[in-house]
Amino acid sequence: MDMVLVNLIDGLVTGLLLFMLSSGLTLIFSMMGVLNFAHASFYMLGAYFAYQISTYVGFWPGLFIAPVLVGLIGAMIERYGLRRVHQYGHVPELIFTFGLALLMEEVVQFFWGKNQLPYESPKILDFTLFSIAGNAIPAYKMFIIFAAMGIFLALLYVLTKTRIGLIIQAALRHPRTVEALGHNVPFVFMGVFGVGTGLAGLAGVIAGPELGTFPGMAALLGSIVFVTIVIGGLGSLWGALLASLLIGWITTFAVAYNVAFADILEALGLSRPADLASSAWRDLWTLTMPQIGPILPYLLMIIVLVFRPYGLFGKRDL
Amino acid sequence: MRTTTKLALGTALALGLGATTAMAGTVKIAFIDPLSGPFATTGTNGLAEFKYAADQFVNSKGGVLGGDKFQIVPFDNKISPKESLIQLQVAIDQGIRFIAQGNSSGVANALTDAIKKHNRRNPNDRVLFLNYSAVDPALTNAKCNFWHFRFDANADIKMDALTDVIKANKKLKRTYLIGQDYSFGKAVAAAAVRDISAKIPDMKIVGNELHPIGRVKDFTPYARKIVASGADDVITGNWGSDMVGLGKAVIDAGFKGPIYTYYAAATGITRTFGAAGKNIIRLVQEGNYNPPASKAVDQYVSGFKAKYPNKDITQARIANVIRMLKAAMEKAGTDTDVVKIAYAMEGMQMDNFWGGKLLMRAKDHQMIQDVYITVHTDEGITHPLDNSKYGLRTEKVIKMAGLNSPTTCKMKRP
Known part of the structure; x- marks a missing residue:
């Protein structure tokens, strides 16, 4: 019974890390119709930036600076890359983000090398919070849980309770009408892409010390993130959360x-x-x-696609 | 005009080629290992160690046989057996007679077969295979041949040494085996089960499992199982990010006992483990330099670090490859007749640069040497790894490990 509790906590940590990645991806996809293959690469970029920053000023400033940097890079890529490719249709967009993923992996190896980096959790969280039947639960894991929960609540608030959220939701369904009402829809798109990639960067900052910071970290998570948003339903924040947790617990x-x-x-x-x-x-x-274990999420995806092609919380067909 | 240019170019090329072949006084050693792709770090590090060893032991000491110099010629095999065979042919065509390779037993198996065939068909330009790192026991057992020499202790010898140490530690009663799901991971697990059940009857193997190689995102669930099993020690053949992931997760989960590994050091791993792995991570290896066995070792390692600040001496055996090759050439009185050199190397005994003795066992061409159990720590470290404070300190030495280990090799000599 103790082990069940321990595994529940571990699965929660894995699931919430996955959620930070998939929430951004699902927003970007539902809004712009762009399957961002490079999403996990932004996650990797976040970890590497945060490592570099942490060597100068420590972990905590990196936690805030790195995601912002990644988000800015993401916004720039949307503005000067993706938007130009967009007019040629979805396939060029796909190829563009795919190329971006390959490019980022090479760039990261060019600057930081192929070896794993010694990116560590902050000293202040480097202790065992409590133990269950000899199994230590490090404080850092609890920090991950609370950080991810906070992000979820903040996102939910922004999307459902604020004016920005209203415009985003409207732009999601009827972009032409929103544009006619005088809103700058391309700017909204750029913002969503920036925030989405920034979230991925934040996930990288937090996951880097836990899962390792190395050039293969993006490829390791790349496919599972897509599985998550398909299971959860494209564009649904709740869906992304539920699917992430499900996958976290299943694999654990x-x-x-x-x-x-x-x-x-x-x-x-x-x-x-x-x-x-x-x-x-x-x-x-x-x-x-x-x-x-590693193929179970894919199995789940197929089952979901067969019985609910629009995902658990999705509102429209794929 | 154009023809003249072509002619001039052709002549220049011919002269250039002629110059290389006619350049007497150079012994070329082909280094066939991954120099690009995911394993490039290991390959380039090995190449640097070979170049440095050739400079230190041969070229700066007046060469071999009155002045012939060693030259290491790199060939990138992208760790693919197929690519390795192509590179082998290129090397042979360039007139190279000594082939050094180490990363991946799959590649070594392909090369040893190809070299055996080549030497049978081409008695006039035979080559020697200096296997400096591939540890698959089959290479000196079922697949052994006269042209193959292994300078590392093979996986069975290492496991034998490791289980000796585990047996001597009376506090260890329960062992957990975990490894990557492929040939080497399985070989380590099989050797561990065999040696433990034969030598330590009251030891209990509380777990024996394989995980997908390079596909595990989070090792925490594995770590929980290890802690829950009540294991006193863990044995793993993991390498790369699978090693770091597993080690960190196990330590984070509250495991305090020793984690015995084959490859948990250098190329970023030592630096990443840092304080967390102190006195927990242990390695079984064929040479160590903390503390250095002699002043020469101390200077050798410092000199390497000065020349290659971002690399480390990770494969002590490379120094012995160069030293023994040189000694065999001197004993045979030739650096071109590989049959004579191979006969000279068979059964050769000499001092091990890292301390102790070396014996190239004649019956299977397996190097017999001291095997070290070392511990990851920052205390008593003369030469740390990864430009960190941490390194490997010798904890136990097994003298001439595997001296009487059995072999199924039936060597056919020319």
């Missing part, structure tokens, strides 16, 4: 318990083949849950 619990497929199959009344080595099903009989 899959690894945590060594459930063997042989047990499940036997429970279903199947009998183990006498000669397993020559059986066509030997792979199925020897599989364990931790081995297939």
